[in-house]
Each structure stands twice: as C-alpha cells, then as structure tokens.
Amino acid sequence: MNSKPLSVLFTSAGRRVELIKCFVAAGQRLGLTLSTHACDLNPGMSSACQVASQAFAVPRCDHPDYTAVLLDYCIRHDIDLLIPTIDTELYPLALARESFLAAGTKVHVGGPSTIEIVRHKARTMEVLQSHGVPVPRTVCFDSAADIPADWEWPTMIKPSAGSASRGIQIVDNAAAIPASFHEPMIAQQLLKGDEYTVNIFIDAQGELQTVVPHRRLSVRAGEVEKGMTVRRADIDDIAAKLAGALPDAEGVLCFQLIDDLDHGPNVFEINARFGGGYLLADRAGGRFAERLLHQLCKPSDWAESQWKEGVTMLRYDAAIFLD
Structure with missing residues (x-):
C-alpha cells in the first residue's frame, strides 16, 4: 500500500504487548510505516508501554481531564488511530470521539448508546433478549x-x-x-457448559462483517489462556442478532457465551473493544487490526479475509527487563 506513515495510540496499555504486535504485523502486511504509542497510569511499569515507540503517563480514565490529556497528545503527535483497551474508558471516549475526529484522530469505539448498554450487564441482558438473543x-x-x-x-x-x-x-x-x-x-x-468468546467486526454502517468464535479451553483472570477457533452456524446467527441489538456499534467487539447443557448457547457478556483473546482471531485470519489500518488509507476498499477453523492458542508468560 505504501501510504503515508500512520501513528496508533493504545490507551490503558498495561500488558497488551501482543495487541501492539498484531497492529505492527498488520502494518507490515499492508506495506505501511507504523509508529506505536502507548499510555498508562505508570508507563514505567507497563510492559506494553515498553515495546511501543513512545509512551506517556495519563490520569485515571474517570478523571475529568482524561480525554483532554489524550486529545492534546493526539494533536501534538499527529495520532491517526486511538485504540482503548479497558471498559471504563469507553464511555468518555465515545462522548469525545467527534472532537478527536475533528483533530484527525479516529477513536476505535462505538457510539454512546451502545457503550451505555454494554457497560451495565442487566441492561445488556434486557436489550439482547428483546432482539431474540438467548441470555441467562x-x-x-x-x-x-x-x-x-x-x-x-x-x-x-x-x-x-x-x-x-x-x-x-x-x-x-x-x-x-x-x-x-x-x-x-x-x-x-448459573450456566454450565463449554464457554466461547466470539470476536466480531461491525462496519461504519452498522453491518456485521466477520464472526470468529473460539472455544475457551482455559481461562486465567477473566482472559482466555488456551483456546481454539470453531465454526458454528448457531453462533453466527446469535452474532447477527447481537449486532442488530446495538444501535451505534462499530469496529471490533467480542462477546462471551456458554453452550449450556440444558438451555443451549446463552450470551452473558459483551466487551465493546478488543478483547484479550483477539490474538487468536487475528492469527486465524480475522485480521481486524489490518482492516482498521486499511480503512485509514482507503476507507472504501477492503478484501474480506478468510479465517481458519481449528487454530489453537496456548498463551504463556513472558518478561520485559528494564536495566
């Protein structure tokens, strides 16, 4: 593609080293020069901040100056794309996304209506059920x-x-x-059965484009540690109904369901952002990071990727040393 250099900012970066690597690899596949930026409360103690090209400190995401600090940085460093990584920062960024866009930064977040729904689990269940999505x-x-x-x-x-x-x-x-x-x-x-995470991509017109489910073989601290991609028509149908239930969803989301022994698949969680298990979807060929970078250069031109079933992820601990 060889377009202009792009800059991507990962907020609340924490341990999201592999997510940054996914974007770097996506940029390489597209022939882009990519500069990665990361921020956290204490960037010196964030592994993701250590692997980014540049890093800086920010206040807590519930601080009244949080979005202003990010916007100022985006303006000064010509940031093209901002990727939030935790739930609590989604709503303030959703409210401010037009201000960022006016400054030249695309914030990867859905609209406020969607974030209001997914940030409250009882409301999530109510909305999904009203659109035919099975929920506990x-x-x-x-x-x-x-x-x-x-x-x-x-x-x-x-x-x-x-x-x-x-x-x-x-x-x-x-x-x-x-x-x-x-x-x-x-x-x-209480649901009992196999648990799945489903990574999906919704385009700017609200249309569901890609569904990549994986079975969660092992979980640690709420994130998948071992998983395998699977194809299931019933999960695709649930994903379509879920996407239709969210009024202004856009970009990458993931949701979790349990295939209950008595009640079948039931959705119990939505994250309107990149989830910790996105790495598996990316490896299988979902390549949502690549799509977001591509849209910055050629918004109307994209060849749909084909993802593989049966790709298995075995995550492990790694260390970064600061001498």
Missing part, C-alpha cells in the same frame, strides 16, 4: 430480599459494571448473599 435469567438486587422466590440456586452474583471477572461469586442460597455491597449487583442464572 438476570436480576438486579440490593439485598437477598430482591431475589425472586422462584430463583434457581446456586447462582452467580457479580457487579453490574464489572470486568475481568472482578467480584464474581457463586452462592448456594439467598442466605449466602452478603448483607451489603459497594456497587450495584446482579444475580444471574
């Missing part, structure tokens, strides 16, 4: 008294706005539910 029974609660009398036990409880498996508990009965919580909680029907 879910209820908001402040105390055990709010749980319906006909509820099935044991059940899962978790924060309504949680992520990375934070705060998840399995409780056997209402008496086992703590007396109080520091944040809104939900109880959710």
Whole structure:
C-alpha cells in the first residue's frame, strides 16, 4: 500500500504487548510505516508501554481531564488511530470521539448508546433478549430480599459494571448473599457448559462483517489462556442478532457465551473493544487490526479475509527487563 506513515495510540496499555504486535504485523502486511504509542497510569511499569515507540503517563480514565490529556497528545503527535483497551474508558471516549475526529484522530469505539448498554450487564441482558438473543435469567438486587422466590440456586452474583471477572461469586442460597455491597449487583442464572468468546467486526454502517468464535479451553483472570477457533452456524446467527441489538456499534467487539447443557448457547457478556483473546482471531485470519489500518488509507476498499477453523492458542508468560 505504501501510504503515508500512520501513528496508533493504545490507551490503558498495561500488558497488551501482543495487541501492539498484531497492529505492527498488520502494518507490515499492508506495506505501511507504523509508529506505536502507548499510555498508562505508570508507563514505567507497563510492559506494553515498553515495546511501543513512545509512551506517556495519563490520569485515571474517570478523571475529568482524561480525554483532554489524550486529545492534546493526539494533536501534538499527529495520532491517526486511538485504540482503548479497558471498559471504563469507553464511555468518555465515545462522548469525545467527534472532537478527536475533528483533530484527525479516529477513536476505535462505538457510539454512546451502545457503550451505555454494554457497560451495565442487566441492561445488556434486557436489550439482547428483546432482539431474540438467548441470555441467562438476570436480576438486579440490593439485598437477598430482591431475589425472586422462584430463583434457581446456586447462582452467580457479580457487579453490574464489572470486568475481568472482578467480584464474581457463586452462592448456594439467598442466605449466602452478603448483607451489603459497594456497587450495584446482579444475580444471574448459573450456566454450565463449554464457554466461547466470539470476536466480531461491525462496519461504519452498522453491518456485521466477520464472526470468529473460539472455544475457551482455559481461562486465567477473566482472559482466555488456551483456546481454539470453531465454526458454528448457531453462533453466527446469535452474532447477527447481537449486532442488530446495538444501535451505534462499530469496529471490533467480542462477546462471551456458554453452550449450556440444558438451555443451549446463552450470551452473558459483551466487551465493546478488543478483547484479550483477539490474538487468536487475528492469527486465524480475522485480521481486524489490518482492516482498521486499511480503512485509514482507503476507507472504501477492503478484501474480506478468510479465517481458519481449528487454530489453537496456548498463551504463556513472558518478561520485559528494564536495566
């Protein structure tokens, strides 16, 4: 392609070393010169910040100056594409994406309406169910008294706005539910069966373009550690309904489902961003990173990639040393 050099900024970069590598490899396949930037609260302690071309510190994403700091950096460093990596920064960036675009930076995030839905699990289940997506029974609660009398036990409880498996508990009965919580909680029907992550790409017109599911063979800290890509027509159908339920979704999203032994596939989570398991979809040929870079150069020109079933990922720990 040999277009102008591009600059990509990864926010809340943390340990997303492999995601940066996916973009670098995508740029090489397209013949692009790519400059990678990364930020975090403490970039000196972020492995992803160490592998990026440039890194800098930012305030917490709930700080009122967060988007202003990012926008200033994007303007000064001519950033073409901003890639958020955690859920809590999605909404402020969704609200500010037009300001970034006016400055020449495309923020990879859906619109505020979609982010409002996916950031609250009970709302997510309600919207998906209304569009024919199978979901587990879910209820908001402040105390055990709010749980319906006909509820099935044991059940899962978790924060309504949680992520990375934070705060998840399995409780056997209402008496086992703590007396109080520091944040809104939900109880959710406990599903049993194989778990899948489904990476999808939705174009700027809201049309679902690609669906790459993988079975989660092993999970650590909420992210897939071992997985294998699979093709399933029923998952493709669920993905199409899910995409139609999100009013202004765009770009890369992933969702999780469990193929319950009694109830079949049920969606229980959506992340409106690159997920930790994207590496497997990329390796299999989904190449969503490549598509985003390509759109910056030739928005109307893209050849759909073909991805492979049966590609297996075995993640491991690696180290970066600072001398």
